[in-house]
Amino acid sequence: MSEKLYNVGKVVNTHGIRGELKVISSTDFPDVRFAKGSRLLLVDADGRNSLEVEVEAGRQHKNVFILKLSGLNNINEVEKYKGWDIKVTDENLIELEEDEYYYHEIIGCRVVSEEGQEIGTVTEILTTGANDVWVAERPKGKPVLVPVIDDVLLKVDVEQKLITIRLLEGLMDE
Known part of the structure; x- marks a missing residue:
């Protein structure tokens, strides 16, 4: 993968039994980044394995975000992603206003x-x-x-x- 990747969060746990993930955000715009339809990349700790995903639903819950990803519908399918980073590519960066910075x-x-x-x-x-x-x-x-x-x-x-x-x-x- 030659394009630059930017870290926007980390999967810290599962939530419930329907395939939802608890995510700690490290992004400037979590409400936009974790909104329905957002394209994200899950990347394991050593960077060898990755999975492109689309957010089906996302909401803030206390100090984490709860994400439901398209095609992942139960806890058994998402358990392996605990500890994985969530990244985006250059093309998924949001256009900023003047005097705003990533x-x-x-x-x-x-x-x-x-x-x-x-x-x-x-x-x-x-x-x-x-x-x-x-x-x-x-x-x-x-x-x-x-x-x-x-x-x-x-x-x-x-x-x-x-x-x-x-x-x-x-x-x-x-």
Whole structure:
């Protein structure tokens, strides 16, 4: 498989006896990604086995998504997919608005202040409800939590993997 794959979730368990799967989402748009008709790829841990599937039904349940996949109708058929990753191809990525980014575009970006001070590298994205928070790991010291708000975020260059921020007071407490 030569096309690039993007991780959007992980099968953590089965749900009921009718072939439903419990999925932990790692996607930016779970309501769209796990909607009826979505095309997904189940991939085992070592990447050797995969299965292209279509979502028949999907719903959020507590902190997981419950997916029913077309053609998989009982627990015996889905049991083997526990622990498998859920991926999508480039062609299944959603067109984004200006100033919207995929997680995979942000993770790994260098973060610098508007004065050019090196802050760290984004390693994680936290979804807080009001706004996302990008976690920038520093070579030494505690990570910097960068709120994704206009007052802080000055420029995001995904091509150069560079994010420029305004350091507000208290953002880089030691």
